[in-house]
Amino acid sequence: MQLEYISAFNVVLGVISRFWPVWIALAIVLGASFVYKKKLGLYGQLFDSGVGIVGVGICLFWLFTAIFASTISPFDPLAQVPVMKDALPGAIEPTSKLIYYFGGDKLARDVFSRMVFGSQIVLIIAPAATGFALMVGITLGLPAGYYGGRIDTFLSFLANLVLAFPVILLFYLLVTPGIMDTPIPYAMAGLFFLFPIIFFSVLFWTRYKNRPDRLYILLGLTLVIGGWIYAGLVFDADPLKIVHIDPNQLNIFVAVVFASSPGVFRIVRGLTMDIKTRDYVAAAQTRGESPWYIMLWEILPNARGPLIVDACLRIGYTTILLGTLGYFGLGLAPESPDWGTAIKDASRLLRSFIHPALPPTIALMSFVLGLNLLADSLREQSMKD
C-alpha cells in the first residue's frame, strides 16, 4: 500500500503545534519569572544573562514535555502499526489519519511519540538518582571533612575504591539480569535509601532538640513518609500500592546512585574542610553547639552554591549514564522508549535509515546542554556575590 506524506514544512508546523501544552506552560512560567525576577533570589538572577535564559528554557521545555507526554504524543510509544515500518518522516497513518512526524522505526512505532515518552524515563530517574547521591554524599562527606582522622581515611579510601572502577565495568557487573536473582541490589537499595531518612532525622533533631512540640511532628513526618517510600522501593511492600518500582529500574537506580555518590562525597568533604576554618564555625563551637548541628546548620548552608552547580552538572551526567546503559542494552527493557535504547536500535541501521536515529540523539544532547548552560550561568551568578 502506498503511504501518503505531508511536506517538510508541514512536519515542522505539525511538531510545533503538537507541543502546544508545553508552549503555554513555558510562557506562563517564564513570563512570571521575568515579572518577579527581583524577588526570586538566585533563580531570578539567571534571567540576567542570555546563557541562563536558554538553559532554564531548555530544562523547563523537557520538564513540561515529560509532564504532558500523553497529550503531546499522537501514538502509544509501544504500539506497532505494521504498514508504517521504516516510514519516512511525515507519513500519514492510514486508519487514524494521524501523522508519523519523524517517521517510523524498524518495529513500525512512531519515533516522535517514543522521543516524547523517553523524556519521562530520563526526567524521573536522573534527578531522583542525583538526589539520593546528594543525600549519601552529604551525610558521609560532612563527618569525613569535619572530624578528619581515621573516619576520613576510611571513607575516602572507600570513595576512591568506587571511583577507580571504570563506570562501564561497574555497570556491566552491577546491572546484569543474573544479579536480579541475588539479594545484592536489594541490599544496596536498602543501604542507600536509608540515608535520606537518617539525614532528615538528624537535621530536625539537631535544630529542634529543645522544642519537643516541633521536633515530634517533624520527626514523625520524616519517619512515616520516609518509611513508607522505603518500604515501597526496597521491599515493594507499600500498603497503598502507590510507590512502586520495577526490579529492573531499581537495579539501574541503585547502580547510578552507587556510581555518582563518591563524587558528591569528595566535593562535600573538600568544602567542609574549607568552611570549618571560618569564624562562624568557631563561634558555634564556643557556644557549645553539637558537631552535627554545626555540620548541618552552619557548614551545609554555606556550601550550597557549589553544591547546586554540581547537582545541575550531575543530573546531566546521570542522563548521559542512563543513555550509556540504554546503548549497551543493560537494565532497561528492550522495548523501553528511553533515548539510549532508541539510539542503540537506530544506530545499527544507520546505513539504510537515518531518521529514527536523529530525534533521540538531539533530544538527549539538548537536555544535557540545557543543564550544562544552567550550571554555567548559576556558577557565574554565584561568583558575583
Place this chain on the structure above:
Amino acid sequence: MLSFILRRLGTMALTMLCLTLIVFFLINLNPNLKKLAISQTEMHTSAEQLEDWLVNHGYRQNFFVRYGQWLGVLPKQPVTDPATGKPTQRFAFCNDPVEPTFSGVLQGDFGCSTKFKTTVASKLFPALSATGILMLCVLAVMVPISLLIGILAGMREGSRTDRTLSVASIASTATPEYVSGVIFTVIFASWLGWLNGSAASASQGITFYNFTLPVMTLAIYGIGYIARMTRASMVEVMTQQYIRTARLKGLSFGSVVVKHALRNALIAPFTVIMLQFPWLLTGVVIVEVMFRYQGFGYTLVEAAGNNDIDLLLGCSLVSVFIVLITQLISDVGYAFLNPRIRVQ
C-alpha cells in the same frame, strides 16, 4: 618524594587487591556461573549435568581458594577426569597444568578465555595494543585542539571569542560518544560519503578513511572539558601581577601570552588530561562497539556478554591499573611541574 611515591604505590596495591576481590565476587555469583555452564555445554543439558560441569572445572571450590589460585598465592589444582580418575587439564585449549603449580596473575598467567578458546594473554594484549593506537591518535587530536581553544578563550576574559568558544566547549561536553558517533556517521558517512562508518577494516590497516570517525567521536567529548579547565587556569594567570608588570614594561600582548602566561597556565590542564583517562576508557568501549574496532573495549563487552570469567577479570585488572597509574602520574607530575607544591 620517594617515600610519598612508595606510600602511594602501597595504597595502589591495596586498592587493586580490594577491587579485584570485589570483581571476582561479582563475576562468580551463582547466576553468572550457571550462565557460563549453559553456554559451555551442549544444548538441553539437565541441571545436574550443569552442576557436574561446574564441579569438574573447579568452579565449586572455596571462593577464597579460587581467588588465591587466580592471584597466584595458592597452587592451581588440576581437575580429575571423572571417567579415568587421573588428573587432567581444566581447559585443553590453553595448556593448563596437569600437576599443582603456582600459576596466577602474579606469575603472569591471566588464565583461560572460555569464549575465545585461548589464553587470556593472547587475546588481551593484541586488543590493548590496538586500543593504544586509537588512544594515541585521540590524544594527538584532542590535546592540541583543546589547549588552543582554552588559551584563546581565556586570553581575554569576557570577549566575544571567549563567549563563543565557551558555549562551544559546553556543547561538546554535552555530547556523549554515542550521540556524536551517530551524528558524525549520519553527516560524514551517510550524506557526504567521505568516511567509512565502520572501523572493522582498521585492524588490517589504518587509513584516514576508516579511522577518522572513531577518533573524532572520542576526541569531541574530552575537548570541551579540557578546554574549559585550560580557560579557567588561563583566566586566573592573566590577572596575576607579573602579567601586568610585563604589559607595563611595554611587551606586546602576544609575547606576554606566549612567554609569561602559557607556561604557568598549562600546569592545571596536565592534571586534567591525566585524569581524563578513566573517562576515555568508557568512551573507548562505546566507540569500539559502535564502529566495530577490535580493541580493548570490544573485548571487554564480549567478555561481559558471554560471562568469560578470566577474560573479564583480566580486563578489569587492566582498566583499574590504568586508572590508578594515571592518578599517580598526575599527582607526581603536578608536584614536579609546580614548584610551589612540595610533598611533605
